[in-house]
Amino acid sequence: MKETPPIKAPDAIVVSGDVVQGVALNHTDYKAEIDKQYSAAHDFLVQLTDRLLGGDRTKVVIVPGNHDIDWNVAYEAMEQIEEGDNFPTNLPTALHEPGSPYRWDWKSCRLYKIKDKIGYANRLASFWKFFENFYGDFDGLLKVRPWSDANLYSLDEKRIGVAAFNSCTGNDCFAFHGEIPREAIAQAHLDLTDRGPWRLQIAVWHHDVEGPPNRTDYMDLDIVRGMIGRGFRLGLYGHQHRTQITPTHARLYDEETMVIASAGSLCAGRKELPTGALRGYSIVEIADDYRSARIHVREMNVANLFSRAVLRDFSGASYVDMEWTLPVDAAGRPLDVTAEERVAILRQAEDALNRDLNPVRALGLLSGIDVAGDEFARKLTVEAAIASGDPKTVIGVVSIPTSQAELIHVVDAYANIGKHEIAETQLQEHSARLGLTQLLQEEILSKIRMKKWNLK
Numbered sequence: 001m002k003e004t005p006p007i008k009a010p011d012a013i014v015v016s017g018d019v020v021q022g023v024a025l026n027h028t029d030y031k032a033e034i035d036k037q038y039s040a041a042h043d044f045l046v047q048l049t050d051r052l053l054g055g056d057r058t059k060v061v062i063v064p065g066n067h068d069i070d071w072n073v074a075y076e077a078m079e080q081i082e083e084g085d086n087f088p089t090n091l092p093t094a095l096h097e098p099g100s101p102y103r104w105d106w107k108s109c110r111l112y113k114i115k116d117k118i119g120y121a122n123r124l125a126s127f128w129k130f131f132e133n134f135y136g137d138f139d140g141l142l143k144v145r146p147w148s149d150a151n152l153y154s155l156d157e158k159r160i161g162v163a164a165f166n167s168c169t170g171n172d173c174f175a176f177h178g179e180i181p182r183e184a185i186a187q188a189h190l191d192l193t194d195r196g197p198w199r200l201q202i203a204v205w206h207h208d209v210e211g212p213p214n215r216t217d218y219m220d221l222d223i224v225r226g227m228i229g230r231g232f233r234l235g236l237y238g239h240q241h242r243t244q245i246t247p248t249h250a251r252l253y254d255e256e257t258m259v260i261a262s263a264g265s266l267c268a269g270r271k272e273l274p275t276g277a278l279r280g281y282s283i284v285e286i287a288d289d290y291r292s293a294r295i296h297v298r299e300m301n302v303a304n305l306f307s308r309a310v311l312r313d314f315s316g317a318s319y320v321d322m323e324w325t326l327p328v329d330a331a332g333r334p335l336d337v338t339a340e341e342r343v344a345i346l347r348q349a350e351d352a353l354n355r356d357l358n359p360v361r362a363l364g365l366l367s368g369i370d371v372a373g374d375e376f377a378r379k380l381t382v383e384a385a386i387a388s389g390d391p392k393t394v395i396g397v398v399s400i401p402t403s404q405a406e407l408i409h410v411v412d413a414y415a416n417i418g419k420h421e422i423a424e425t426q427l428q429e430h431s432a433r434l435g436l437t438q439l440l441q442e443e444i445l446s447k448i449r450m451k452k453w454n455l456k
Helices: 030-053 071-076 091-096 117-135 182-195 221-228 337-355 359-366 375-387 391-397 404-416 420-434 438-455
Strands: 013-016 060-063 078-081 102-105 110-114 150-155 160-165 200-204 234-237 243-250 256-263 280-286 292-302 305-308 319-323
Touching: 013 030, 013 234, 030 060, 030 117, 060 117, 060 150, 060 160, 071 078, 071 117, 091 102, 150 182, 160 182, 182 221, 221 256, 234 280, 256 280, 256 319, 337 359, 337 375, 359 375, 375 391, 375 404, 391 404, 404 420, 404 438, 420 438
Parallel strands: 013 060, 160 200, 200 234, 234 256
Antiparallel strands: 078 110, 102 110, 150 160, 243 256, 280 292, 292 305, 292 319
16 A cells, blocks of 8 residues: 555455466376375465455465376376277367367377266366365355356455366376367356346456467467456466466457456466566556456565565556456447446346245335436335334335325324324425315325324
8 A cells, every 4th residue: 555556455255276386297196296285375365355355265266287287197098099990080170179188298299088977077176176165155156166167256246257167177197278169158147137237347367368369378368358348357266377367359359358457476486487477466457447457566676575566568557557348239239338237236126025035125126326317216115114113214215206106195194193284285385286176185184193193
């Protein structure tokens, strides 16, 4: 907070993969070693959560990375294919087909094939065990479960929806690329839509989305474009061990924009860090209108102390401000998320009143929106106040009646709490404006006086 610009305390933590270093092939006791690494990672992340988030693990987002894959488990699920009858006639095509079971090892120049699909899937078993142990029985998680291609989180008092993707599909000791099943992105979009609306949708994954021709360990940018088309506007990833922040476009340039940011590596050693890169992490400050973010980059410059980074791509600044476009509907119109939130609240309030017979909850929901000028919202509020059975609640809601029915209810409420003079004054002040007939006025006045007489 003493820096310029100041940085507020965090509200959530995102771990974008590579929770552990992993274990090389043919390690003597690889299971014990990887369990040891995850135990250390668990303790570290629990401490961070306790210190920064008051121990609330529902505000921690975790995805797996390629280092989380147990290479030895993957290798044990494969068999070597000798040249002959079982050797593919077109090896390059066979290797790069979607979901291909073939793997080529450049070190030994040997071909392998996945023979045990269940065993192969268990290459992430240690990660998912760590994942399950970390969250335990914590309540408040949106849709989070081990072995999922997409876990969903709710942050910022249900204003931000997060889809945390596993980008390690098909990744193992011989295949280093990143991939997220397209159906997982589509399903995550549908699930978030059902639980929304959201002011902002964030996607988290591990692999980067660009690389030189001699590298194969990145993810197809088209996968990210699929996220943009489904309303995701901020993407957070890891993998490349260095900070990179870019706006990414879908469809026509500048029509839909998503900001994607690589977080650098908090604990990587010198062998993993690219030339000139330092250990680091990022702090993402999202603007109050949910249309931009300031991304601060922290690096380990002196001893083991983290301080402001010097970003060469941004004139030596330690932060960068990035904007994205509003999500659009099927007709290309910007979505009015505030209006969607209002509709969602009205639906919840209507269900609370009419289905659950809980007018107090309905009133609580309606108190968060402005019902003035909205005939349906005001009518619902008045009905909930009447159903609560509390005359003071009715008086608080109907301060100035806007219909004959409201006037009758507020006059009755004043009479019920012994404020008979105020009841008569309300009747006299608003009857003409609201068009009450003389006969109806006299009937209401008679009821007020009857209650006054009974009270005496």
